[in-house]
Amino acid sequence: MEAILQKSLQIPSAQVYLPYGTAGFRTVAHNLPQACFRVGLLALLRSHELKKITGVMITASHNHIADNGIKMIDHNGEMVPIAWERAIEAFVNAQDFAEVLREKFSNPIQGDVFIGCDNRPSSPELLSCLQQAIEVAGGTAHNYGELTTPQLHWLVRRSNFSSKLPASAYIDYLNQASRLYTSLPQTYNYENDLIIDASGGVGANTLRLLNITGLNFQIVNTEPSLLNEGCGAEHAHKIRTCPRNVPVGLKCASLDGDADRLVYYKSAENLNVLGGERLTVLMCLALKKLLDEENVEGKVTVVTTGYSNSASLEYLEQRGIEIVLVATGVKYLHEAAKKAEISVYFEANGHGTIIASENKLASLKELNAEKLLAFLSLANEAVGDAVADLLLSEISMKILDFSLKQWEELYHDYPTTIIGVRSPIKEQIKTSENELEVVEPANLVNKIQEITHRLADQKVRVLLRPSGTEPIVRIFVEALSLDTCKAVANELREFII
Ligand code: G16
Numbered sequence: 001m002e003a004i005l006q007k008s009l010q011i012p013s014a015q016v017y018l019p020y021g022t023a024g025f026r027t028v029a030h031n032l033p034q035a036c037f038r039v040g041l042l043a044l045l046r047s048h049e050l051k052k053i054t055g056v057m058i059t060a061s062h063n064h065i066a067d068n069g070i071k072m073i074d075h076n077g078e079m080v081p082i083a084w085e086r087a088i089e090a091f092v093n094a095q096d097f098a099e100v101l102r103e104k105f106s107n108p109i110q111g112d113v114f115i116g117c118d119n120r121p122s123s124p125e126l127l128s129c130l131q132q133a134i135e136v137a138g139g140t141a142h143n144y145g146e147l148t149t150p151q152l153h154w155l156v157r158r159s160n161f162s163s164k165l166p167a168s169a170y171i172d173y174l175n176q177a178s179r180l181y182t183s184l185p186q187t188y189n190y191e192n193d194l195i196i197d198a199s200g201g202v203g204a205n206t207l208r209l210l211n212i213t214g215l216n217f218q219i220v221n222t223e224p225s226l227l228n229e230g231c232g233a234e235h236a237h238k239i240r241t242c243p244r245n246v247p248v249g250l251k252c253a254s255l256d257g258d259a260d261r262l263v264y265y266k267s268a269e270n271l272n273v274l275g276g277e278r279l280t281v282l283m284c285l286a287l288k289k290l291l292d293e294e295n296v297e298g299k300v301t302v303v304t305t306g307y308s309n310s311a312s313l314e315y316l317e318q319r320g321i322e323i324v325l326v327a328t329g330v331k332y333l334h335e336a337a338k339k340a341e342i343s344v345y346f347e348a349n350g351h352g353t354i355i356a357s358e359n360k361l362a363s364l365k366e367l368n369a370e371k372l373l374a375f376l377s378l379a380n381e382a383v384g385d386a387v388a389d390l391l392l393s394e395i396s397m398k399i400l401d402f403s404l405k406q407w408e409e410l411y412h413d414y415p416t417t418i419i420g421v422r423s424p425i426k427e428q429i430k431t432s433e434n435e436l437e438v439v440e441p442a443n444l445v446n447k448i449q450e451i452t453h454r455l456a457d458q459k460v461r462v463l464l465r466p467s468g469t470e471p472i473v474r475i476f477v478e479a480l481s482l483d484t485c486k487a488v489a490n491e492l493r494e495f496i497i
Contacts, residue, residue: 047075303345458479
């Protein structure tokens with residue numbers, strides 16, 4: 001324990017309190033070394049207690065290049081249980097660290113922690129803090145270096161089922177599972193040319209290793225020094241202008257910085273982005289078709305958040321699909337999705353996956369539903385995975401014989417806008433559990449009610465919440481016209497600044 005304490009004293013501490021946010025810790029990189037050290041210890045402790053591999057990923061995903069972050073991975077490849085977040089936050093911010101260490105690290109511990117990072121300039125140093133913590137406490141850090149977040153989740157999950165896997169096992173899995181794509185006949189409307197914007201992030205490394213006969217893709221935006229600068233899934237989804245280096249008029253997809261989010265669009269000056277809601281609809285339709293073709297029963301449930309365009313929910317409801325709405329953060333979607341037989345879960349920003357219950361998979365095996373099983377096996381079972389989702393989307397479009405335009409024209413979105421605002425009342429804003437309503441402070445609650453009442457004929461819907469990854473409040477507005485959306489967003493911005 002003394003060695004751990006001595007080592008920790010050599011690692012710079014944050015000058016500020018670090019809250020556990022939507023996807024772990026995230027802030028300017030220079031405030032993270034001590035937090036990385038402490039999270040390394042916790043991941044090792046968890047590994048020791050379970051006698052299973054755990055993981056930690058250093059990434060700030062869609063954030064600015066100067067930020068960084070820490071995402072913890074549990075033994076099953078999923079994010080750590082939500083119930084522990086406050087305890088993790090307390091450990092990371094503890095002032096009496098010697099005391100806390102004495103409580104938890106007095107006895108020798110052993111364990112295995114898989115660690116990896118994105119390609120930010122600050123990532124190697126933070127990775128080293130993690131590694132030092134694990135090693136000084138007596139554990140083994142398996143350093144995978146640069147890789148995508150879903151790749152590390154996948155490696156932790158699968159290595160706990162078999163032996164410790166090399167990073168290349170994930171690429172082999174993607175290439176193997178993509179044989180379904182190649183086995184499907186080329187259809188009339190499906191377009192197999194695709195531009196992929198890698199956002200300057202680690203996804204480009206994975207994409208370069210894909211070997212999928214028949215899918216012609218070109219990767220753009222691969223420079224790490226320009227990470228998330230005018231490109232990527234977050235840019236396309238929030239700013240809605242064409243990412244840099246993307247030629248106009250083509251079928252395109254954008255990943256985010258750590259490749260756990262995906263959006264599609266036809267490149268144009270102003271984008272009509274096919275985000276998580278569209279991925280959901282596309283995959284639900286493909287699943288339904290496969291269920292019918294293979295003549296098996298199966299209930300598909302959709303889990304998403306209040307950011308999803310109401311038009312997508314109406315489209316799904318009309319087709320008898322049950323929809324569950326939860327709070328922002330894939331961890332909430334994943335938890336809800338686990339309760340269903342087959343779930344398609346995506347946030348509107350393109351973060352999500354498909355999961356099926358053990359029982360359902362066993363019954364599909366018994367029924368020899370080969371195509372359906374091949375489709376489901378491509379989905380990352382633990383977390384949103386942009387590359388796996390891209391392959392699932394291409395397979396879905398091929399199964400349904402959809403061009404991008406046909407996919408786009410399935411229904412028409414209601415106009416929406418989303419803005420991020422720095423606000424002095426960010427910490428005071430509280431929402432209902434599924435975030436559909438603001439419940440505090442009272443004057444903001446009244447303001448939103450007054451607006452929605454005043455513009456009832458415009459069917460205004462407001463989702464306002466503090467971001468858990470950036471120092472901003474997100475204001476989302478849906479209405480019958482874009483002008484109304486913008487006016488309402490602006491009125492609320494004025495109210496909270
Ligand atoms: C993370 C979470 C997502 C969430 C996003 C934005 O994504 O994993 O579930 O939607 O942050 O969260 P917020 O609105 O609280 O800032 P990523 O890709 O940045 O890790």
